[in-house]
Amino acid sequence: MSYRLDEQVGYILRLASQRHATIFNKHSELGLTPTQFSALVRVAEMGSCSQNLLGRRTAMDVATIKGVVTRLKAKGFVALGADPGDKRRTVVSLTPKGQEMIEDLHKFGQAVTDETLAPLTADERRVFLDMLTRLT
Numbered sequence: 001m002s003y004r005l006d007e008q009v010g011y012i013l014r015l016a017s018q019r020h021a022t023i024f025n026k027h028s029e030l031g032l033t034p035t036q037f038s039a040l041v042r043v044a045e046m047g048s049c050s051q052n053l054l055g056r057r058t059a060m061d062v063a064t065i066k067g068v069v070t071r072l073k074a075k076g077f078v079a080l081g082a083d084p085g086d087k088r089r090t091v092v093s094l095t096p097k098g099q100e101m102i103e104d105l106h107k108f109g110q111a112v113t114d115e116t117l118a119p120l121t122a123d124e125r126r127v128f129l130d131m132l133t134r135l136t
Helices: 009-027 034-046 051-057 062-074 096-100 102-116 122-135
Strands: 078-083 086-094
Touching (some): 009 034, 009 102, 034 051, 034 062, 034 078, 034 086, 034 096, 034 102, 051 062, 051 086, 062 078, 086 096, 096 102
């Protein structure tokens, strides 16, 4: 049995990820990175939440989510405040500017997904996404 890089899951996932990132960047008109996009969409889904929880729900470590939130705040998309129940905890919430763009972000995200998965049939897309989800 010979080892072939082109048949290895990590290599194939990296190529697919690079393709997706290229498509994301091609369509991104708001200047958001994929991690900023994920954070904004997740806050819209969850409502105001701790920065720590947001990091966990977007699969980002503490340092990464802190940087993402800091940049989103600088762009005026999120506001930070102290948790009334625990003043040590930072709560992230959407600003009106952030809230206004959520519908456009959903459309953008769907367009990126559609283009990324374009080589697959509708049935293949469902199976592919199901299998990827099972790996996580």
